[in-house]
Amino acid sequence: MTPAALELTASQAAAAISRGELDPLELFELYRERAATDRLGAFTWVADVAPQPSGGPLGGVPLAVKDLFCTAGVPSQAGSRILEGYCPPYTATVVERLAAAGAPLLAKTNQDEFAMGSSNENSAFGPVRNPWDRTRVPGGSSGGSAAAVAAGLAPWAIGTDTGGSIRQPAALCGIVGLKPTYGACSRYGMIAFASSLDQAGPLTRDVSDAALLLSQMVGARDPRDSTSLDFPEPITLPRRTDLQGVRLGVPSELSGDGIEPGVLGAFQATLELARQLGASVEPCALPHAPDALAAYYVLAPAECSSNLARFDGVRFGYRAPDAADLTTMYTRTRHDGFGTEVKRRIMLGTYALSSGYYDAYYGRAQRVRTKIADDFASAFARFDFVVMPTAPGVAFELGAKTADPLAMYLNDFCTVPASLAGIPAMSIPNGLASPPGGGTPLPVGFQLAGPAFSENRMLEVAFALEQALGFDGSAVRE
Amino acid sequence: MSIEYEPVIGLEIHVQLKTRTRMFCGCELSFGEPPNTRTCPVCLGLPGALPVANARAIHFALMIGLALGSEIAERSIFHRKNYFYPDLPKGYQISQYDEPLCRGGELAGVRLHRVHLEEDAAKLIHVGESGRIHGSEQSIVDFNRGGTPLVEIVTEPELSSPEQAREWLTLLRGTLRSLGVSDVNMEEGSLRADANVSLRPHGTQELGTKTELKNMNSFRFLERGVAAEIERQRAILDGGGEIDQETLHFEPSTGAITSLRSKEEAQDYRYFPEPDLVPIAITVEMLAAAQAAIGELPSARAERYELELGLGGDAARLLAFRAELGEYFEATVAAAGIDHAQQVANWLAQLVGRIGDADPGATNVTPAALAQLVLLVAARDVNAGAAREVLDALVAEGGDPREIVSTRGLGSLTADDGGLAEIVAAAIAADPDAAAKIRSGNEKAIGALIGPVMRETRGRADGAEVTRLIREQLEL
Numbered sequence: 043m044t045p046a047a048l049e050l051t052a053s054q055a056a057a058a059i060s061r062g063e064l065d066p067l068e069l070f071e072l073y074r075e076r077a078a079t080d081r082l083g084a085f086t087w088v089a090d091v092a093p094q095p096s097g098g099p100l101g102g103v104p105l106a107v108k109d110l111f112c113t114a115g116v117p118s119q120a121g122s123r124i125l126e127g128y129c130p131p132y133t134a135t136v137v138e139r140l141a142a143a144g145a146p147l148l149a150k151t152n153q154d155e156f157a158m159g160s161s162n163e164n165s166a167f168g169p170v171r172n173p174w175d176r177t178r179v180p181g182g183s184s185g186g187s188a189a190a191v192a193a194g195l196a197p198w199a200i201g202t203d204t205g206g207s208i209r210q211p212a213a214l215c216g217i218v219g220l221k222p223t224y225g226a227c228s229r230y231g232m233i234a235f236a237s238s239l240d241q242a243g244p245l246t247r248d249v250s251d252a253a254l255l256l257s258q259m260v261g262a263r264d265p266r267d268s269t270s271l272d273f274p275e276p277i278t279l280p281r282r283t284d285l286q287g288v289r290l291g292v293p294s295e296l297s298g299d300g301i302e303p304g305v306l307g308a309f310q311a312t313l314e315l316a317r318q319l320g321a322s323v324e325p326c327a328l329p330h331a332p333d334a335l336a337a338y339y340v341l342a343p344a345e346c347s348s349n350l351a352r353f354d355g356v357r358f359g360y361r362a363p364d365a366a367d368l369t370t371m372y373t374r375t376r377h378d379g380f381g382t383e384v385k386r387r388i389m390l391g392t393y394a395l396s397s398g399y400y401d402a403y404y405g406r407a408q409r410v411r412t413k414i415a416d417d418f419a420s421a422f423a424r425f426d427f428v429v430m431p432t433a434p435g436v437a438f439e440l441g442a443k444t445a446d447p448l449a450m451y452l453n454d455f456c457t458v459p460a461s462l463a464g465i466p467a468m469s470i471p472n473g474l475a476s477p478p479g480g481g482t483p484l485p486v487g488f489q490l491a492g493p494a495f496s497e498n499r500m501l502e503v504a505f506a507l508e509q510a511l512g513f514d515g516s517a518v519r520e
Numbered sequence: 521m522s523i524e525y526e527p528v529i530g531l532e533i534h535v536q537l538k539t540r541t542r543m544f545c546g547c548e549l550s551f552g553e554p555p556n557t558r559t560c561p562v563c564l565g566l567p568g569a570l571p572v573a574n575a576r577a578i579h580f581a582l583m584i585g586l587a588l589g590s591e592i593a594e595r596s597i598f599h600r601k602n603y604f605y606p607d608l609p610k611g612y613q614i615s616q617y618d619e620p621l622c623r624g625g626e627l628a629g630v631r632l633h634r635v636h637l638e639e640d641a642a643k644l645i646h647v648g649e650s651g652r653i654h655g656s657e658q659s660i661v662d663f664n665r666g667g668t669p670l671v672e673i674v675t676e677p678e679l680s681s682p683e684q685a686r687e688w689l690t691l692l693r694g695t696l697r698s699l700g701v702s703d704v705n706m707e708e709g710s711l712r713a714d715a716n717v718s719l720r721p722h723g724t725q726e727l728g729t730k731t732e733l734k735n736m737n738s739f740r741f742l743e744r745g746v747a748a749e750i751e752r753q754r755a756i757l758d759g760g761g762e763i764d765q766e767t768l769h770f771e772p773s774t775g776a777i778t779s780l781r782s783k784e785e786a787q788d789y790r791y792f793p794e795p796d797l798v799p800i801a802i803t804v805e806m807l808a809a810a811q812a813a814i815g816e817l818p819s820a821r822a823e824r825y826e827l828e829l830g831l832g833g834d835a836a837r838l839l840a841f842r843a844e845l846g847e848y849f850e851a852t853v854a855a856a857g858i859d860h861a862q863q864v865a866n867w868l869a870q871l872v873g874r875i876g877d878a879d880p881g882a883t884n885v886t887p888a889a890l891a892q893l894v895l896l897v898a899a900r901d902v903n904a905g906a907a908r909e910v911l912d913a914l915v916a917e918g919g920d921p922r923e924i925v926s927t928r929g930l931g932s933l934t935a936d937d938g939g940l941a942e943i944v945a946a947a948i949a950a951d952p953d954a955a956a957k958i959r960s961g962n963e964k965a966i967g968a969l970i971g972p973v974m975r976e977t978r979g980r981a982d983g984a985e986v987t988r989l990i991r992e993q994l995e996l
Binding site: 110111112125128130131231232233234238266268344345347350351353354357358367392395397400404 | 602610612791
């Protein structure tokens, strides 16, 4: 039997608390108990006791936080053996802001190691399972956050998105995931994968929750993150129910070849719904988008090869025992401490940055990145938003793609372009579709990408679509 | 028949900036605090920590660039220099690569290649006999120094001797000191110099294979190290060998030069733009603020000494480029009077000859005392020889020159001052040959008589007065 409080969305729970109808400590305790029964592998740590309520606009609704956010005194392991048991001495800015706004830390969520992966199978702490079908992956790398929210183990969660790590698992789990404009959220305290791409963002049951959570993640720039930016306006709660005058562009490059028929079907149906709500839907061109994946898999590994150099066994985390000398200590620590995919990307990135190859790989990938940003800028001259499927397919079976890294990387095909352009993008659930071989229908995600700082307008459009779509994910909530 | 070689030397200088906080975090700079007490997640390179560039360090670097006549970039970016070492917590150093803050410039005829900003590494202490990480029993890291702002100044290879390298570095130190941007102390490591050394046949233009010499932590060691490396290369070339491009370690206690790594072992640093920092945009306001913060530079000071005080070029530069000498000089001139500036410079040179590289302001000799000595000499109350004795006494014990003169009886003897005429007469009597030569017009022979007079008077006689008395007594 589910206590009624757990059926509330986070926004509803916050409202109930502010009306005095719900005790935040009781809510925390309910979620804490439920999180403790997690059989999806979604959590790497769950709070023992509820913190004192702090009030604030988020009301005290507890928050699940992706493992790679540093949380003082609480394990922050980024899904890696090399950080097993590591408890940082400080808390990430975003987590600090959310706690101050009334979202206390409920749990840390499982993830692909250092956010490298699209299935959450690359975690040192085991895979996460999709609540819609436990033989299938939840997507990644924020798979634990997505699965926890979808299964109702947490009211809401935050994750990080480098090439799709919020949007893709949100799509595969049937929830809402938003990657903000690069710089909107502080990266201070986020264990870095690729610095020029990483962004924190909300994973929530619905669009209103995403707006409410995001409203407390952005704001004044963080003086501890040079790349963070003042958000030009407050994030407001969306109310719009029509799409009159909204111009949607559909890039043929990202909505045809390589997309599962079921996903395409749901996408077309949503476009038709958008038209009915008053939107104009026209084709648009992102001619360099098909090259985005190649550029991404040069740039992100290049940055990660450097970002992960600090995991050397000297100051924190795992150190290989009994090494006779420094080089052996480094080699064994990193050999034993990192998983296969992380090592693969460190090797790729090291190669791409090497003298003599830098311009052919890193330099060229940067030029592609500029072209993609230019493509989006041209598109936004004619359209308010560019729309496309979030992921090329529905959730796949555990182990289906682990032996084929390139097949795995293709999951990011539709999400990577917006990442490279640094623009905001979000995924909302737009229906269910059967996997290619048939079987139980699984969630599909619809993706919107907009100009920098267009989050408020994007949330309005997403809200209108959400109301019209009427997607119901309650069946998989425990 | 061996070939004559000429050395070609370039310097790479690291200067710790005297900012309050570190290059990329808010920790205060450390001066001997207990190890690892001034650290934070940023300078420890903890997961998730991010750098923020220190505006004051950028300001100081701009001052240095402007003072050295460099071209200042409008936009400059940081790069990551990737390599593993325990004193480098992030596994990369944030430095600058192909878009440095300043390019070019010149100091005392030596052109500069570039001036850029970076962060210092932490300090490693190796326990055990090897003194290096290989073979040490354990190595411990003190992160208090990690992230201290550094400015790297690279010269073109335009120095041609160890002496010139030392002298030029002294000039650079004076400039940096007058800017107030660093303690510039080589022994304490706030000023560090590596030297690139190569030889080429005399008169040719093409550069020979260079080696990079590290660990010269004093001006003397720099000179000695470079000289030793020149000799090492000369011996190899003379023996028909070839120079290996390598990085070398100079051991001051033994003078030994050992290889740290060869060209083959040189690391690929995989430089790429630091994605955690935004580009530095140098505004007109920033340049104006840096320009306004620059006081009188040593080169301008030297010019003033030449033009206004009438010093020779060498003396002017010696005083101007060592800020502490310049300050001492000006205080002494103020006490002695501007007309005596040249004599003050001469006597300050005498003092430097006695105290070496020490700051004269920190010795027993006050500027007032030196000024008094200058005035005593000018008034012929003491002669030069006696004045040197007074200076020795001042260096040893300090005190008042006039008192030293009177207690030690060092005052000049004059004709009225009983006895000098008699001593002169005795000297003439003792050397009739010299007297005859002088009478016959050989003026140089007068020296043969002055010597014994000086010996007899223990140097107290005034030379001009003695000459006058000799001529008088010989009725010339």
